[in-house]
Amino acid sequence: MTQTSSIRIAVTGLNAKPDNPSSGLAVARCIRDSVEFDGKIIGFSYDVMDSGLYLNETIDSAYLLPYPSSGDQALLQRLQNIYKEDPFDILIPCLDAELSNVIRIQEHLEEMGVRLLLPDSEQLKRRNKDRLSELAEQAGVSAPEITQISHPGFFYTCHQEDWRYPLVVKGTYYDAGIANNAEEGVTLFRKISAEWGLPIIVQRFVSGEEFNLTALGDGKGNLRDAVMMRKRAVTDKGKAWAGVTIHDENLLNAAKKLVKVLKWSGPLEVEMLRTPQGEYHLIEINPRFPAWIYLSAAAGCNLPWALVKMIQEETIERPIPDIGKLYIRYAQEKVIELSEFENMAIWGQRNGTILEKE
Amino acid sequence: MEQLPTDNATPDLNTSVFKRLALSDSGFVFDPVTGKSYTVNETGFWLIRQLQQDNNLDTLYKEIVREFDGETKIIERNVIEFLEQIRRHIF
Numbered sequence: 001m002t003q004t005s006s007i008r009i010a011v012t013g014l015n016a017k018p019d020n021p022s023s024g025l026a027v028a029r030c031i032r033d034s035v036e037f038d039g040k041i042i043g044f045s046y047d048v049m050d051s052g053l054y055l056n057e058t059i060d061s062a063y064l065l066p067y068p069s070s071g072d073q074a075l076l077q078r079l080q081n082i083y084k085e086d087p088f089d090i091l092i093p094c095l096d097a098e099l100s101n102v103i104r105i106q107e108h109l110e111e112m113g114v115r116l117l118l119p120d121s122e123q124l125k126r127r128n129k130d131r132l133s134e135l136a137e138q139a140g141v142s143a144p145e146i147t148q149i150s151h152p153g154f155f156y157t158c159h160q161e162d163w164r165y166p167l168v169v170k171g172t173y174y175d176a177g178i179a180n181n182a183e184e185g186v187t188l189f190r191k192i193s194a195e196w197g198l199p200i201i202v203q204r205f206v207s208g209e210e211f212n213l214t215a216l217g218d219g220k221g222n223l224r225d226a227v228m229m230r231k232r233a234v235t236d237k238g239k240a241w242a243g244v245t246i247h248d249e250n251l252l253n254a255a256k257k258l259v260k261v262l263k264w265s266g267p268l269e270v271e272m273l274r275t276p277q278g279e280y281h282l283i284e285i286n287p288r289f290p291a292w293i294y295l296s297a298a299a300g301c302n303l304p305w306a307l308v309k310m311i312q313e314e315t316i317e318r319p320i321p322d323i324g325k326l327y328i329r330y331a332q333e334k335v336i337e338l339s340e341f342e343n344m345a346i347w348g349q350r351n352g353t354i355l356e357k358e
Numbered sequence: 359m360e361q362l363p364t365d366n367a368t369p370d371l372n373t374s375v376f377k378r379l380a381l382s383d384s385g386f387v388f389d390p391v392t393g394k395s396y397t398v399n400e401t402g403f404w405l406i407r408q409l410q411q412d413n414n415l416d417t418l419y420k421e422i423v424r425e426f427d428g429e430t431k432i433i434e435r436n437v438i439e440f441l442e443q444i445r446r447h448i449f
Contacts, residue, residue, distance in 0.1 A: 230393030246393040
């Protein structure tokens with residue numbers, strides 16, 4: 001195994017759209033921030049306009065991957081080709097949509113010499129939105145009741161089954177909105193199902209404020225190195241634009257229970273609503289680091305670096321994150337030469353040896 | 359319309375909540391559990407400091423009458439209103 005200092009780490013998810021960034025770039029910045037790191041960071045992304053592909057101050061070399069809908073074999077083939085010319089020791093996936101493909105090819109990657117720390121397929125499914133209530137019940141954590149629907153007529157008859165407005169309407173994988181009446185419910189149903197398919201998940205509305213926790217699961221039921229954050233400002237899509245580190249034992253205990261039941265392996269983010277009475281309700285579990293993960297490094301508990309150490313089976317001191325570290329996200333332009341863009345558009349890469357076009 | 363506390367109202371003083379608040383001399387208050395921050399004036403700052411020291415309401419009234427000018431009844435009412443505001447925001 002390559003020594004930590006000269007290790008080559010690949011991260012995915014380099015979309016850095018200001019209103020809804022992926023976490024890959026923040027993960028790379030955390031690794032870059034570690035005083036122990038003196039290796040190489042290789043970036044993978046899916047769209048030629050993902051700005052992280054061009055940020056050479058953070059990402060040493062960058063490559064386009066086939067979209068997750070292309071399947072696991074297309075992903076494996078692409079990664080094998082990249083690996084031949086630009087090998088990497090660790091892969092940190094940062095997108096929900098790609099994770100099931102990566103899990104399916106994990107063994108092949110490990111045979112190549114790439115190490116990962118991921119949940120298995122069943123663990124991944126158990127935290128799906130449509131199974132979240134079931135998981136919460138098993139863990140002894142509160143979660144709003146949900147139901148799955150495949151027809152918008154539900155919104156006109158739901159009161160007969162004691163589903164009262166407002167209701168939260170969610171896609172299985174992404175997108176959500178609040179319906180205050182049947183018309184709004186139908187509009188959300190059509191919008192979300194057109195983009196993300198059926199079924200649609202309807203969830204009882206819980207009034208409260210969102211609190212998030214990110215941590216690592218060791219695969220044995222233990223949660224390690226938790227960092228907690230409260231959103232202080234959000235984008236139009238509800239993503240954190242500003243946040244502050246906090247510490248709440250109730251939130252931590254809820255996350256510990258969930259990780260214990262799941263025996264989660266790898267990074268995760270737990271999203272919970274805190275009611276004015278101080279009760280926590282589980283909203284979502286994301287199977288990756290969140291976009292705000294750089295706050296962990298800023299708070300002295302660099303979780304992506306802790307993940308690298310965990311993958312290398314090295315013991316590390318567990319720092320307690322600073323409370324009251326506040327971040328405010330900003331947008332900035334990256335100016336590049338047309339030739340760099342051309343390389344990415346035609347060859348799907350930057351700064352590496354030119355690979356044979358696939 | 360929100361009901362104001364009456365003269366007889368006894369605010370629930372959960373001192374553990376006050377103790378966790380981080381206070382800066384500037385009047386900036388940070389709650390490390392909820393992540394919320396507030397600003398208070400000099401009197402509010404003084405009051406929270408007192409509450410962090412486990413002072414009950416009777417002790418608090420005596421201290422405040424000694425520290426500030428004003429009629430005891432008015433001071434008591436203002437303290438109750440302030441505590442009610444804190445309760446709404448922090449608890």
